[in-house]
Amino acid sequence: MSELSVNHLLGIKYLKEQDIQLIFETADHFKEVINRSIKKVPSLRDITIANVFFENSTRTKLSFELAEKRLSADVINFSAGQSSVKKGETLVDTVNNILSMKVDMVVMRHPNPGAGIFLSKHVKAAIVNAGDGAHEHPTQALLDSYSIREKLGDVAGKNVVIVGDILHSRVALSNIFALKLQGANVKVCGPKTLIPKYIESLGVEVETDLRKALNWCDVANMLRIQNERLDISYFPTTREYTQQFGVNKKLLESLDKEIVIMHPGPINRGVEITSDVADSKQSIILNQVENGVAIRMAVIYLLASKIK
Amino acid sequence: MSQKVLLSSKEINIILHRLACQLLENHLDFKNTVLIGLQPRGIYLAQRLNDILKSDYGVKHIDLGFLDITFYRDDFRRGDKPLEANKTNINFLVEDKNVVLVDDVLYTGRSIRSALTAIQSFGRPLEIELLTLIDRRFSRHLPIQPNYRGRQVDAINNEKVKVMWKENDGEDTVYLINTTA
Numbered sequence: 001m002s003e004l005s006v007n008h009l010l011g012i013k014y015l016k017e018q019d020i021q022l023i024f025e026t027a028d029h030f031k032e033v034i035n036r037s038i039k040k041v042p043s044l045r046d047i048t049i050a051n052v053f054f055e056n057s058t059r060t061k062l063s064f065e066l067a068e069k070r071l072s073a074d075v076i077n078f079s080a081g082q083s084s085v086k087k088g089e090t091l092v093d094t095v096n097n098i099l100s101m102k103v104d105m106v107v108m109r110h111p112n113p114g115a116g117i118f119l120s121k122h123v124k125a126a127i128v129n130a131g132d133g134a135h136e137h138p139t140q141a142l143l144d145s146y147s148i149r150e151k152l153g154d155v156a157g158k159n160v161v162i163v164g165d166i167l168h169s170r171v172a173l174s175n176i177f178a179l180k181l182q183g184a185n186v187k188v189c190g191p192k193t194l195i196p197k198y199i200e201s202l203g204v205e206v207e208t209d210l211r212k213a214l215n216w217c218d219v220a221n222m223l224r225i226q227n228e229r230l231d232i233s234y235f236p237t238t239r240e241y242t243q244q245f246g247v248n249k250k251l252l253e254s255l256d257k258e259i260v261i262m263h264p265g266p267i268n269r270g271v272e273i274t275s276d277v278a279d280s281k282q283s284i285i286l287n288q289v290e291n292g293v294a295i296r297m298a299v300i301y302l303l304a305s306k307i308k
Numbered sequence: 309m310s311q312k313v314l315l316s317s318k319e320i321n322i323i324l325h326r327l328a329c330q331l332l333e334n335h336l337d338f339k340n341t342v343l344i345g346l347q348p349r350g351i352y353l354a355q356r357l358n359d360i361l362k363s364d365y366g367v368k369h370i371d372l373g374f375l376d377i378t379f380y381r382d383d384f385r386r387g388d389k390p391l392e393a394n395k396t397n398i399n400f401l402v403e404d405k406n407v408v409l410v411d412d413v414l415y416t417g418r419s420i421r422s423a424l425t426a427i428q429s430f431g432r433p434l435e436i437e438l439l440t441l442i443d444r445r446f447s448r449h450l451p452i453q454p455n456y457r458g459r460q461v462d463a464i465n466n467e468k469v470k471v472m473w474k475e476n477d478g479e480d481t482v483y484l485i486n487t488t489a
Binding site for chain 2: 002003025026028029032033036037038040041042043044046071301302304305306307308
């Protein structure tokens with residue numbers, strides 16, 4: 001297969017297994033490109049991409065922008081904070097205004113779940129979802145799986161535990177879809193209050209004992225406690241959370257085997273993981289960031305090749 | 309569709325040795341020269357020349373690389389079929405080196421144009437030359453000519469030249485295929 005089955009990347013839910021493999025194979029080539037002394041290819045020189053961010057982001061936005069520039073696309077950036085959105089403009093109007101300046105692709109982050117899907121039905125441009133509320137964050141899940149594949153050779157058959165706030169996490173949901181699609185075994189682990197009631201319907205097991213979960217897994221993906229999304233108290237104190245669900249060096253070393261530690265960032269050092277874990281050899285956190293650029297280049301390149 | 313044999317295995321072998329000798333004449337010990345095979349089908353020719361130069365002519369070391377030009381092509385989003393990338397494998401810098409680009413068939417010259425751009429990502433070469441097994445005359449879209457050619461062919465536009473290699477296709481043969489007849 002040499003073409004994606006979709007015209008937009010709205011979520012992992014809409015992808016097929018072959019799409020993920022094609023994205024990974026393409027990312028392999030781009031990873032070689034970004035490790036050259038001249039890290040740029042001219043493929044997308046006639047494509048203009050708008051990065052539309054209705055929610056704060058540093059890493060994802062930088063990563064997308066770098067990916068676009070490495071492909072030679074023209075890039076415009078838009079942050080809702082300094083825009084007419086504050087004056088009452090609707091989402092479709094905002095984006096259509098941007099598109100009338102001849103933009104071919106929109107990378108959007110939005111606080112509302114389904115914002116990307118809504119947009120794809122109303123505007124003529126390829127849409128890439130860079131996070132929509134607590135729904136999906138597909139490029140993060142792709143780069144996570146890609147990093148597992150790079151570290152362990154394959155994703156199929158691997159045991160992956162996602163630890164932390166599953167309820168509010170788009171990273172968790174996209175990761176579950178991506179990992180299941182590739183044939184990995186997935187468990188989630190965290191306080192009962194932060195695990196969605198029907199999560200098992202996705203073919204995922206719930207484990208509330210962190211030590212048991214870690215002893216079972218090959219890879220632990222440690223999510224950040226997103227204080228900004230916790231409208232009510234889901235656990236007594238951060239300190240108590242850390243005691244039950246935080247990973248430190250002592251815990252890692254007491255396990256039966258060496259596991260891989262991942263984190264989508266930004267890290268709350270000392271909360272989900274301690275510094276000595278984050279900076280240890282078992283952690284592939286910075287590889288995830290590097291792979292993020294290659295994965296986003298692959299996604300943008302493959303979607304752009306479908307724009308006629 | 310009809311096809312005829314342009315070059316047999318024996319003829320290809322003679323040509324490969326002649327091309328190797330011509331390269332030797334200009335580059336002697338290959339100390340400052342690199343061979344770059346273009347993906348996907350120029351890599352077999354580059355590999356063969358590398359092997360012949362080493363085994364039959366005593367060249368000790370040749371820097372051999374494979375270059376994929378997919379991301380540098382000028383027909384992105386213009387064709388019906390999506391472009392498929394291949395692996396680039398160049399483990400050396402081409403800065404101040406003599407670069408010999410190697411491809412199986414020279415037709416419009418557009419691939420070579422892309423390769424000239426692509427190779428810049430690996431440094432600024434001293435000089436770039438072009439070697440092709442088949443040179444399809446009178447069909448160029450760009451002012452590009454080979455420095456070393458195996459065989460010159462006059463083929464019309466609905467004819468296709470297909471180079472087969474033992475390691476990939478099971479035989480060493482060059483066919484001229486008429487797609488209309």
